[in-house]
Amino acid sequence: MIRNLANIIRGVSKYSYLIATKIVFVVLLLVDISCGRAELLEDIIEAENIAQEHPDRALAIMESIDPGQLTSAKLRGHYALSYIMTQYYNELIPQSDSLSRDAVEYFAKSQDHYRRARAYFHNGLINRAEMRVPEAMLSLMEAEKSVKFVDQPRLEGLILRAMGDIYLVNMLMPNALDIYHRSRDCFERAGLKHHVMYGTYNIACVEARMRNFEAAEPLLVEVRDYSLQTDSRDFLYMTLYELGNIYMQLNRVEECEATLKLMDDLNLEIFDKSQELCMRAMIASECGDKRKALKFVEEAEQQENSDPIITEYTRYRIHRKYNEADSALIYCESSVARQDSMTLRGLEHPVLNHQISQLKLTIESKEREALLRRQRNIAVLVTAVVLLVAFILYIVSNLRRKNRDIANYMATINELQLMRHADSDRDRDQTSAALTEAVDRLYNDRFVDLNRLCEAYYDHDNTSRQPAKVFEQVQQTIAQLKSDEVRIAKLERIVNSCRGDIMTKLREQCPKLNERELRVSLYTYAGLSTRAICLFMDSNPVAISKVKYRIKSKIKESNAPDMELLISGISEK
Secondary structure, X not given: OHHHHHHHHHHHHHHHHHHHHHHHHHHHXXXXXXXXXXXXXXXXXXXXXXXXXXHHHHHHHHHOOOHHHOOOHHHHHHHHHHHHHHHHHOOOOOOOOHHHHHHHHHHOOOOOHHHHHHHHHHHHXXXXXXXXXXXXXXXXXXXXXXXXXXXXXXHHHHHHHHHHHHHHHOOOHHHHHHHHHHHHHHHHHHOOHHHHHHHHHHHHHHHHHOOOHHHHHHHHHHHHHHHHHHOOHHXXXXXXXXXXXXXHHOOOHHHHHHHHHHHHHOOOOOOOHHHHHHHHHHHHHHOXXXXXXXXXXXXXXXXXXXXXXXXXXXXXXXXXXXXXXXXXXXXXXXXXXXOHHHHHHHHHHHHHHHHHHHHHHHXXXXXXXXXXXXXXXXXXXXHHHHHHXXXXXXXXXXXXXXXXXXXXXXXXXXXXXXXXHHHHHHOOOOOOHHHHHHHHHHHHHHHHHHHHHHHHHHOOOOOOOOHHHHHHHHHHHXXXXXXXXXXXXXXXXXXXXXXXXXXXXXXXXXXXXXXXXXXXXXXXXXXXXXXXXXXXXXXXXXXXXXXXXXHHHHHXXXXXXXXXXXXXXXXXX
């Protein structure tokens, strides 16, 4: 029995030794792993800290790290943030948004406000690049909220500038102007002169697109002088180009020429040769050199980055300058047709603005802790936003037809301004110069108003008014034009005076003509084209042609004494 007890004791001792050995091995392994993790985290944070000043070295550190070593959520979060930061400072485009999403997922739950702001900032930039506008704004608003907890004016300025860029691209000019001012204030606090000047440039661009040229010009002059002093050539080109556009809009041809000459003298690299050539074309046109102007446009069209909207609009301006109505109308209509997508985006502006406002209210109405917890469900939120955008696009698609109709209105209005004189020159045997001038005087104020609205639409740089407001004003003006009985009565008296009482004879000798047919006859005798009559009668060319055919038939059936005179005035143009 004693022998058995001794054997048991020896067995227990041997077993305990084995257990103890395994425990020690595990502890040593954990210590080694822990030390390895600490060293890896130090490398990642080092890359993050030097990314701005030494982007190449930071990128080399990140590329040397094996993602398989990232065995904890903390390592994966810091790795993701450091990598997207090094890509940002090396001006590299991320291949996917997976890293930014990993960074957001980790730091959304963190109290590290600086890195949280950084994660949302870079996620916002990537979403913006992928044209996911609502998601980009949501991330940037989260970044802005986090950066307020730390003294980082440079980062705050970058976040605000990114938000301003989104507003600018989507033509929400008042929003962009406010954000750019706040961004510039941050850069001033940080003492970053170059960034301050860039902010000034952004503000000037917004003012220019709001057609506040007097406000934009001195800002651009300030940026130009700074760029000349610091030899910031890329910056200088952009500034001079914007200045040239402003001088062109203000018809200050000499200053525009001087700006282009400065660009040539400095031998600046041309980033947008097509637009520069279009500017030179307009200068040549204003100086009376049509041949040279058209040559510049042809060169612009041959450029790789040529924008058909700009080149066709330039051709329209040139032909309009020289009263070449047919050619001007062709390019005018083509330019309008190409702007459908831009106009569609304009129709989305109120929706986007409302959507952004609602997102702001949602964020601000919740406690910060609750907001942080909700970021765990960011994928669900993004899906909801995508569905909302899809719904918005579905609604907007139903507005395309209305937008095209309005574009056709504007093309017709421009034709009224240009074709009147062309018609009077071609058809002086039918419509005297006195008639043409009288009709022009009668409708001149309406044509001026409509032409102003046309310019607001055609100038895709945008104006201070939203496109929807311009559309509304166009429709109101057209409605007034169609229902102005006083002006219609005056027009009939003018036509009778200039064309031997032709309307009086028509009413007396052809009593079977109804009011619609009499109205079409009046506009035709006045020298308006079929397309213009469509505008006045709220009709279409096919219907107007049928009305003209009925008019001729009824005149023939009436055996009117002045049949030949009455029929000859009903043209098919």
